[in-house]
Amino acid sequence: MTTMTQTAPLVRVDGVTKRFGSGDKEMVALSGLNLEVREGEFLSLLGPSGCGKSTALNIMGGLLEATEGTVTFSGEQLTEPNRHIGMMFQQAVMFPWRTTLENVLLPVEIFGEKKKDFIPKAEELLEMVGIKDFRDSYPWQLSGGMQQRAALCRVLLHDPKLLLLDEPCGALDEFTRESMNQELLRLQDYAKSTAVLVTHNITEAVFMSDRVAVMSARPGRLVDIIEVPFDRPRRPDLQTTNDFIKLVAKARQMLELQ
Amino acid sequence: MAQIAVDSSPKKKNFLRSPYMLTIALLPIILAAWWLATTVTKSVPAILLPTPESVWIAFPRVLGADGFGDQVLRTLTEIAGGFALGASVGFFLGVLLSSSSRLRAAYLPFLSALEAIPTVILAPIIIAWIGFGIEGKILQAAIACFYAVFITTLSGLGLAEPNAVALMKSLRASKWQTMVKLRIPTALPVIFGGLQLGATTAIIGAIVSEFIGATGGLGYLMLRYRSSFDTAAYWVIIFLFLVIGLVVYLTIWYIEKRFVFWRRIEVTRPDLEKQ
Numbered sequence: 001m002t003t004m005t006q007t008a009p010l011v012r013v014d015g016v017t018k019r020f021g022s023g024d025k026e027m028v029a030l031s032g033l034n035l036e037v038r039e040g041e042f043l044s045l046l047g048p049s050g051c052g053k054s055t056a057l058n059i060m061g062g063l064l065e066a067t068e069g070t071v072t073f074s075g076e077q078l079t080e081p082n083r084h085i086g087m088m089f090q091q092a093v094m095f096p097w098r099t100t101l102e103n104v105l106l107p108v109e110i111f112g113e114k115k116k117d118f119i120p121k122a123e124e125l126l127e128m129v130g131i132k133d134f135r136d137s138y139p140w141q142l143s144g145g146m147q148q149r150a151a152l153c154r155v156l157l158h159d160p161k162l163l164l165l166d167e168p169c170g171a172l173d174e175f176t177r178e179s180m181n182q183e184l185l186r187l188q189d190y191a192k193s194t195a196v197l198v199t200h201n202i203t204e205a206v207f208m209s210d211r212v213a214v215m216s217a218r219p220g221r222l223v224d225i226i227e228v229p230f231d232r233p234r235r236p237d238l239q240t241t242n243d244f245i246k247l248v249a250k251a252r253q254m255l256e257l258q
Numbered sequence: 259m260a261q262i263a264v265d266s267s268p269k270k271k272n273f274l275r276s277p278y279m280l281t282i283a284l285l286p287i288i289l290a291a292w293w294l295a296t297t298v299t300k301s302v303p304a305i306l307l308p309t310p311e312s313v314w315i316a317f318p319r320v321l322g323a324d325g326f327g328d329q330v331l332r333t334l335t336e337i338a339g340g341f342a343l344g345a346s347v348g349f350f351l352g353v354l355l356s357s358s359s360r361l362r363a364a365y366l367p368f369l370s371a372l373e374a375i376p377t378v379i380l381a382p383i384i385i386a387w388i389g390f391g392i393e394g395k396i397l398q399a400a401i402a403c404f405y406a407v408f409i410t411t412l413s414g415l416g417l418a419e420p421n422a423v424a425l426m427k428s429l430r431a432s433k434w435q436t437m438v439k440l441r442i443p444t445a446l447p448v449i450f451g452g453l454q455l456g457a458t459t460a461i462i463g464a465i466v467s468e469f470i471g472a473t474g475g476l477g478y479l480m481l482r483y484r485s486s487f488d489t490a491a492y493w494v495i496i497f498l499f500l501v502i503g504l505v506v507y508l509t510i511w512y513i514e515k516r517f518v519f520w521r522r523i524e525v526t527r528p529d530l531e532k533q
Contacts, residue, residue: 063427080430087428089421096520097443109439110429138520 008075010162010194011037011060016069018055028219029055032069035213035222037162037196042188044197044205044212046251052220053198054166060196061087061164074161083111086160086193088168092147094139100126101135104154111158118157125153128190129183145176149183156191163188163195169204178236181208185234202251207239214254223254308490313497316490326479330498333464333476336392337502340399341460345453348404352411356441357433366412373405377463381470390473395464402463403456410452414445447521450514457506465499 013035020027030052037043037060045053058064060071062081071078073085094103104122108115126132129149131142139147148168155163165184169177185208188195199205205212212226228247230238238244289310295302296309304312320326351369355362380401384394418441426436468477476495483491 058424061428063424081428083430085428087425089424091419091421093419093421093425095422095440095443106439107429110426110431110435140520 009036010039010074011035011196012072013037013056013060014070014072016056016059016066016071018052018059018064019067030059030066031219031221033220033222037194038210040192040194041210042185042195042197042208044199044209045215046199046202046205046212046255047215047220048200048217048255050220051215051217053215056215056220057087057164057166057196057198060162061085063087083158084161085164086155086158086162087164088148088151088155088166090167090170092139092144092151094142094147094150096139099136099138100131100142100150103139103150104157106154107158122153122157125156125187126150128187129153143176145172145180148172148180152183152187156187156193159191160193163191163193165195165197167198167200170199177204182236184208185232189232202248202255203239206244206247206251207234212251214251223257226251226254305487305489308493312490313493316488316494320479320483320491320494329474329476329479332392332474333468334502336395336399336464336468336475337457337461337506339392339396340464341403341457343396344400344402344404344460345407345456347400348407348409348452348456349411349449351404352408352415353437353442356412356415357437362412369405369408377402377466378470381467384467385471390471392474395467395472395475398467399460399463402466403460406455406459407449407452410448410455411445414448414452415441417448418444446518447514450510450518453514454507454510457510458503461499461503461506 013033016030016033017028018030020029033052033056035056045056047053055064059066060073060078062071062078062085065079073082094100095106098106101119101122104126105115105118108118123132123135126135129152131146131149134142134146134150139150142150151168168184169180172180181204184195197205197208206226206228209228212228214223214226215221216223226247230244292307293310296304296307297311308316355366377398381398384398388394388397415437418436422440422444423436426440431439464475465477468475469481472478476498480492480495483489483495
């Protein structure tokens, strides 16, 4: 029994198809997606805009219902959002009427728990991402990168088993994006959670992931999965090595071949 | 990653450049025109427009009249009571209708059509139903102001960003939690616009209904001064309404600034809004 749960994937996406609208206006966003996410891994969904990767992520998070097929999380069929799944979006989604700390503690309120019990952990997370001094500042007093760091603290506060990241660095500039990605990797490792990242940035996908699932444009389907063998922790200079560049080229080729 | 300055008005606080100066500058111009038209050229008869001097003299007479304080208090009570009632009902209905597209489809056209009925023609009906007392005036003011708060609440509650709604959903927030923690705060700036508008219409509602028939209040006083052709005293009360309107506006504006402190600054930072 124990060995079974260890080898079973954390998430299993089984023949998931998603159609929006009906009749003439029907749009197939996702077509027969099969995918397994292994416990503890960092997996990227890489593809052009409109390939349904965000749709796939939202289905994995229980925000959207699949038209066909099923998603299994921790061995159980997933039909609605789950406490053990945390989501991050392209925008930080900080409420401007709440301070950084209050924003980080939002899930505590929603779950009906005592805020006091979570303040030390929230502060520890804020310290880890380097914005502890801004705990009482409002989001509009922070830069975009700092807001996204705060959002990361919010999602990690309850130790999610699965992190679903919908281009969380997409709205950030190149430099901020890189340091934010480092932060993501560090904290994913610290929280020992599994992560699925949606991105259209090939380098980012290869750099962050253990496996990259390459997807094709509409209707979205899985092209292939690239294994990324590099050791962790990964340093930015990895990106200049030959092996890395070769993998990026391979992914690019897959995207162009479709 | 420096902290962005919170102060949205880096300009020096110079009273001469403040917008109030524009208002104050307008006063002597209006007074001069008024004085020229009535006192100097006498081109407008005093029965139509009293001279500035006569209004000035009428002030202590009107304000010092027997029971004047009670009349003011009565009208203020009507306005405050009507506003509190109408705004509460408007807010509640806005929240209710925003939570169900079925309710919206069923009642929104009906409620909007009701708004087209002028306050003036409702007044005799209300008087017939519940009499000349203060309750009818409160009801009238409430009816007058309810719609502005209702419609702004309804549209404001729909303004939450899809990503924010998705975040709440991913946290398994209940409909009620999403309403209280996301939708209502997001809607506050718009709702305050409705409250401003509603407060004004509550004042109008109260006065109009006093005009149609009442046993007291400032509108009732105006009617009495009009029937005795005391135009100057009539104008004194018009000025009083101006003061009431100004105080109400500033009060709501002040409360709004306390509650929606996060908004103005965001508006002045379009670069942050883009993200």
